[in-house]
Amino acid sequence: AQTVTQSQPEMSVQEAETVTLSCTYDTSENNYYLFWYKQPPSRQMILVIRQEAYKQQNATENRFSVNFQKAAKSFSLKISDSQLGDTAMYFCAFMGPLNTDKLIFGTGTRLQVFP
Amino acid sequence: KAGVTQTPRYLIKTRGQQVTLSCSPISGHRSVSWYQQTPGQGLQFLFEYFSETQRNKGNFPGRFSGRQFSNSRSEMNVSTLELGDSALYLCASSHVPPGLAGESYNEQFFGPGTRLTVL
Numbered sequence: 001a002q003t004v005t006q007s008q009p010e011m012s013v014q015e016a017e018t019v020t021l022s023c024t025y026d027t028s029e030n031n032y033y034l035f036w037y038k039q040p041p042s043r044q045m046i047l048v049i050r051q052e053a054y055k056q057q058n059a060t061e062n063r064f065s066v067n068f069q070k071a072a073k074s075f076s077l078k079i080s081d082s083q084l085g086d087t088a089m090y091f092c093a094f095m096g097p098l099n100t101d102k103l104i105f106g107t108g109t110r111l112q113v114f115p
Numbered sequence: 116k117a118g119v120t121q122t123p124r125y126l127i128k129t130r131g132q133q134v135t136l137s138c139s140p141i142s143g144h145r146s147v148s149w150y151q152q153t154p155g156q157g158l159q160f161l162f163e164y165f166s167e168t169q170r171n172k173g174n175f176p177g178r179f180s181g182r183q184f185s186n187s188r189s190e191m192n193v194s195t196l197e198l199g200d201s202a203l204y205l206c207a208s209s210h211v212p213p214g215l216a217g218e219s220y221n222e223q224f225f226g227p228g229t230r231l232t233v234l
Contacts (some may be wrong), residue, residue: 033213033220044118045205045225052220091158098214101148101207101223102171105158 002027004094006106013082014114020067021077021109023092029053032096034068035103036077040088048090051075079111087113116141119208119226127232133194136229140187140208147189148223149181152203161204164189165212196233203228 003026013019025034036048051059051068059066063083067076079086092106120139128134140147148171149161163171164183181191187208193200205228210221 037225044227045207047222050220050222095213099212100163100171100214101146101165101209101212102160102163103148103150103158103207103223104160105150107157 002029002094002096002104004092004104004106006092006109008109009107010110010112012112012114013079015082015084017082018078018080019082019111021079021090021092021111023075023077023106025073025075025092025094027073027094027096029096031098032094034066034075035093035095036064036066037091037093037105038086038088039091039108040085045091049077053096082113084113084115087111119206119224121204121206121226121229123229124227125230125232127234128196129234130196130198132196133192134196134231135190135192136204136206136231138189138191138206138208138226140189140206141224144208144210144224145187146209146212146221146223147183147187148207149189149191150205150207151175152205152228153201158205161191163212170212193231198233201231201233203230 032053034051039045049061063080089108093103146165148163160173162181183189206226207223209223213220
């Protein structure tokens with residue numbers, strides 16, 4: 001069975017600084033997707049970034065980038081130039097094998113961005 | 116395009132009652148998944164439906180059931196409610212799951228959730 005572990009329950013960062021959220025996962029699958037989702041307080045879950053396991057290149061989306069280490073089964077999220085609007089719960093999630101939309105989530109990291 | 120909608124947004128029930136939650140996916144989306152979110156257990160997968168067929172089921176008791184209609188709208192039902200069923204129930208939709216029918220990845224979009232409180 002696949003598992004996703006987020007070892008940082010809470011993190012804080014000052015506005016404009018950089019923060020990295022950690023995630024490790026366990027799977028015997030070779031083809032899968034990894035995601036970071038953001039859930040702002042009392043608001044909807046939205047996708048931040050995704051990574052296909054077959055791609056060696058790390059995904060980037062504006063200020064958000066990942067460090068995907070397939071052999072180590074590690075998938076960290078780096079947020080550069082943190083903004084107050086980045087304050088949210090961040091969930092790492094795994095999808096696999098393919099032909100399913102089932103997501104396995106980590107326990108989440110609560111990120112607080114301070115002015 | 117309208118997003119994923121869930122009704123009702125808030126619900127209060129008492130132990131032993133049953134409840135039905137509804138999810139309307141984004142127009143054109145045929146895959147609907149349900150998740151339970153609680154402070155203690157986090158986000159746990161409940162079911163996945165595609166073209167009216169349940170394709171995946173999470174590790175929940177038989178009191179939790181669901182279905183999908185021909186217009187892709189989905190409902191989930193919880194019978195004989197327990198205090199521990201209090202949670203935020205999230206629905207997500209996508210066009211087609213990746214790998215199915217030759218499709219590559221299609222983003223899943225989440226609804227705002229239904230907050231169920233069991234007293």
